[in-house]
Amino acid sequence: MSIRSQDTATVSALVSEASAAPSLHNTQPWAFRYLSDAGILLLYADRSRALPRTDPDARGLHMGCGAALLNLRVTAAAAGLAPDVRLLPHPADADLLAEVRLWEPAPPDMALALLGPAVRRRHSSRHPFLEEDIPEAWRSLLAEAAEAEGAQLLFPGTWHVRSLLRLVEDAEGWEEADPGIRGETERWARVEPADTARFRDGIPAEALGPRGRRAASPVRDFADGRAVPGREWATFEEDPHLALLGTVRDGREDWLRAGQALERVLLVATELGLVASLMSQPLEWPELRWVARDPLSAMANVQMIVRLGWGPEGRPSPRRPVAEFLEIV
Template identity: 65%
Template sequence: MTAEPLDVNAVTALVADAAAAPSLHNAQPWTFRYLRDIGVLRLYADLERTLPRTDPDNRGLHIGCGAALLNLRVAAAAAGLSPLVRLLPDPAYPEFLAEVHLCGTGPPDGALAQLGPAIRHRHSSRLPFRDEEIPGEVRDGLSQAADGEGAQLLFTGAWHVQSLLELVRDAEDREALAPDVREETTRWTHTELPHAAGVADGIPGEAFGPRQRGTSAPVRDFAVGRPMPGRGWAPFEKNPNIALLGTARDEPVDWLVAGQALERVLLRATADGLVASVTSQPLEWPEIRWAVRDPVSSMAHVQMVIRLGYGPEGPASPRRPVADLLDIL
């Protein structure tokens, strides 16, 4: 370890980048605590921001916090640091997700540092993409990004894309019959256009994208049947590029791994000029989650469905101020 811990301003900047990560319904379910005397930053789950109906096992919460952890590692590497990370360091406190020694020894991770500029440019795009294939070398780079974090990324064939679309519709039908799930979605998604000032979380109406004319891409409709004046319709790409992100096991530590892999893939995609949206909708129902898996692949547990392609960037979603996320001791 180096002798001098980081000052508060540097840590605040790192947490701001960490908090730019995606999360289920943009709930931003994370808090940080900096122990300045020893240069340690701790990541905790914010249990007041759980989604008990949509995410009863907190799988999505862990994935979102894992994505924030990856952003933290990228920002630290870009700042010339070599952080040392321990996942779930205290079994007695499962909400204590990771401990990051910011001033580890050795050179920074150059591959992660290169992704630093993508942190602020990555936004989910629920807009139509162009019907254009992703080159093989770009796909390989995305798969390597997932592999570098201990996860697997698999691009699905056309037949499986159709199966996924059917599973998305099945999940939508199940949600329509579950008022408690609909109420939770309504709480975290805002149909006002433009987005209400002062709201620092949830998904703004501008980020919903248009309603699909037909159903060809797995894009979640967060309006959930609510009226939304000014929102139009549009055809989406007929041959979407869909990838499944998965892990060998399905425990909290694997969800944190999946979150880091997801964000590394999304940052790599952003750096490569791609846009993306993710959906966990068919993964939120245990009865159909198993069917999302590609039966001819070796992927054991699918953690996220990712739509990738070329097209317009999505608008930024709001973020909570760092002062609400970071305690300094």
């Protein structure tokens, strides 16, 4: 099979769609470099966008970059390409996370290609969801999406959901006592409306959602006690539909695979008409992350807690222009 070098416009479009991926605090911690002669696209971690207090081992950073990689694969497949991906291709370079060869011609992955329209429609929704059950057939589709990327997706029972909500409450209490974590939240989560001329990352006030009336809310309050003009209060689900996404091992490659699995699950959920938000707070503390496991399952390492359901679509968070994170040589 031969490599066909892609034109600048095609590569820019692929990388632009990749950047629609979710990341902790919408830091967008990725950088791409396209080697035009070889037809190879390199994905790097942008450590300047890391969260050293919130995400000290960079697990979340790797998952965000993995989610961007999945979006890239989806968009490439929709364009008739069949990218060949190598994770961590050069262990000596810790910032080089993936090498993508843009093969053509080759049969694209049609299951991925069909998810193309969901890439830009997917947004985190921090609003109350309906209490209606998610059909078992849909849960199976979401679990299959995770399995396709080498991860597991489990739907815990009521008692475990209540336990997870208590862990969220504990994590938020610990965060309040840590000025370093609060500082990172205040830097990236803003209480003023988005100004596209100024803000190209982070979480704007419009995307924060309402404040929860209950102490154990299933939605992270990024305002962190700061006043948000016009922000309302709301009652969130008492028994939210949560899913645990996890992996057998817990290394850097597993985090990248978990990020791809997470985004694939979110895109499938979007195509099904579901909305979602992410609950990472307990997983940012080693003591709580271990307790988040379902003892009745074989899931060894929980990588993300996903809240799913029916509700208002989330407001989009700003994105950087592709020229800021793509270099073509």
